[in-house]
Amino acid sequence: MEITIENLERYYGDRRVLYIEKMEIEKGKITAITGPNGCGKTTLLNIIAGLDREFSGVIKYDGKYLNRETVDKMTIVFQKPYLFRRTVFENIEYPLRIRGINKVNRKPLVVDLAKGLEIENLMGKKAHLLSGGESQKVALARALVFKPELLLLDEPTSNIDPDAINTLEREILKFNKETECTVLIVTHNMEQAKRLGNRIIELSYN
């Protein structure tokens, strides 16, 4: 999915927290967004995800404005993921279940992702009791399971151990390569931006 942004502005009260005159996010590529704290990185992701509609300007998804169809094709992984009070398996299969995919077809998709993210041993565990790294892996698996065309990642590897970071990065790259999904990742870590991003965009204040 290709994203085009023009004259995007977001205010909190009188304070402008984000202004983008023009930005294009290339289809099928990984774009890393970096920048100092408070420059509007997370705000930008929330706006693209459709979670924040209090903005002015134009955002188009494959040339169209945000609609139900677009929302169904994209997802976001938050810095602090919220996992449902269910098992890991039930968390990951949730997007498939609400899309009406039957149980028989859901299972292999969930298991396959869980193996890749090295969480297959956690499938029966209650997700809200997992550690930070494990939670982030489950959140990523839940986001990838329905093969979105646009994946938004808001600092998905902050506060987790290096092994988990490697696994997550490997799976993000693999997913992007296999599905040609557009990935937009917000990160503080320039090294990570270089490792993952085909392109790096640096946001500055206002």
Added chain:
Amino acid sequence: MDYITQGFKEAIKLLISLDKEVFKIVSLSILVSTSATVFASLISIPLGVYFGIKRFKGKRMFSRITYTMMSVPSVVVGLVVAIILSRRGPFGQFDLLYTKKAMIIAQTLLVMPLVFGLTYGLAKSRGDIIERVAFTLGANKFHTVTLIIRELKIDILVNIATAFSRAISEVGAVMIVGGNIKGYTRVITTTISMMNSMGDYPMAIALGLVLILISFVIHSIIYSYSQED
């Protein structure tokens, strides 16, 4: 002081002997209050979640009205239902006044705002993050509401228990619309009230103990369930 200890002794005797009248009164109370709580919950929980997460103009005022309605006096609800169901009222043709159905209707209307308000407050404070996640995973409104209900089920169960406690312990509404007819619409609270005015304490104490026991059992079940979860 003697009459109190005597009252307790006779009350225990009544309970141990499984007195038919006590049993009938208790079962009717449970039937009426359970039905009312179930009906009120089925309507108010999804609505409470829906309005709790919905952003709309005037939500602050809506919240104030909602919270005020939670404490509506039971006699007022009883009076309104009685007026509506009385012969001259709009639903007079159904001959419902002084029946169990009228008591269920009154208690349903009494606890509906309570269940709605508690669920609304819960969804407003804790439903936001769940709604955001559900939205980003492609959930529609129906999926989102059901997901929030599932996620907050323990708190919602506590709300339901609170509503049941309110229903089973209220006296005003059932007295007005039920009429406290022996063997037909007499429930725990109306009996206690009547026995107290007659000075017949054993039966009143026995029923009071049952009322406390019912409350204890329900809250214990919910507590155990929440601990397991």
